[in-house]
Amino acid sequence: MDDKELIHQILQSNNGIIEARQASEAGINNKTLQRLHQSGDLERIEHGIYIDPNYIEDIYYITQLRCKQGIFSHETALYFHELTNRTPFQLQLTIPSGYNTRLIKDKERFRFFYIKKDLFEIGKINMVSPFGNPIRIYDKERTICDVLKKKDQLDADLVSSAIKQYIKEPGNDFSKLLTYAELFKIKDIVRQYLEVII
Template identity: 60%
Template sequence: MTQKDLVTKLLKDNKGILTSGEAKEAGVAYKTLQRMYQVGEIEKLEQGLYMDPDQMEDEYFLTQYRCKKGIFSHETALYFHDLTDRTPFQLMLTIPSGYNTRLLKEKEKFKFFYIAERLHTIGRIAMETPFGHQVYVYDKERTICDCLKKKDQLDTDLVNEAVKRYMKTPGADYSKLLKYADVFNIKDLVRKYMEVLT
């Protein structure tokens, strides 16, 4: 198998995306990637990230690649969990306080929420994007807590609808929801919503 064939195989196995680190690990020389990129056989998305030109760009994967500590949250997480039908026009991510990402400048495309480092990874799970790549998203219970806590900064109808949907979801974990609500100091608010909506 030539190096070029190997790159094609790696791209296929990785659903159209390849990092230079993965290529190197598989024994592909950096020169091969450069050459393939120059003749248009692969696309370069960013430093060290390549894509099959026939592939649709996976914005979720790319965003997390560019903002390593970002976890999809709030309205974007609701979309991942099927708690809203609305495709996010602005990607929402939670990052640790003080973490700086160059994506902060792109205010039209992204909305960032800050949280203390010790609370940042609570409820973090891996999920697949619509393109089949793995990204980090908060679980349903953490997402509901986040949305209720910041509901004045979000679309209120969307949040209410999502909470209603969550209540009807088989396997909704109320004890976990209340445990998170306690950690984030919104237990009364969550209880109130649960009473009104159940």
């Protein structure tokens, strides 16, 4: 099997995406990727990330390839947890304080929230994007805490209706929500919302 066929195989098994790292691990020379990019057989999304132009770009997966530390949060996480039906026009991610990503410059497409490293991983789970790729996101309870903590910077109606929906849904973990609320120092705010809505 030649390099081009091998690349095609990787693209097929990876929803149309190939990283230079994957190519290298498969013994493919980086110049082959560059040649395929120049000929139009591959599109370069970012340094070391290529996509088959015949595939629909999975913005969620590619965002996390480009921002390795980012975890989808706030309004984007509400959307994935079906606590809002509003498709995010701006992807919101949380990153550890001090972490830098080139995506920060693109303020129209991305919005970043910073948090101390010791709180960063709390509530992190894996989900699947609409295109079938793995993505990192915060669980429902962490998301509720996040949107309440930043409610003044977010869409107030969206936050309010998402919390109402969360509370009405069966099977949500209120004790986990209160544990998180204590860690994020918003226990009083969360209790207030729970009392008003319940």
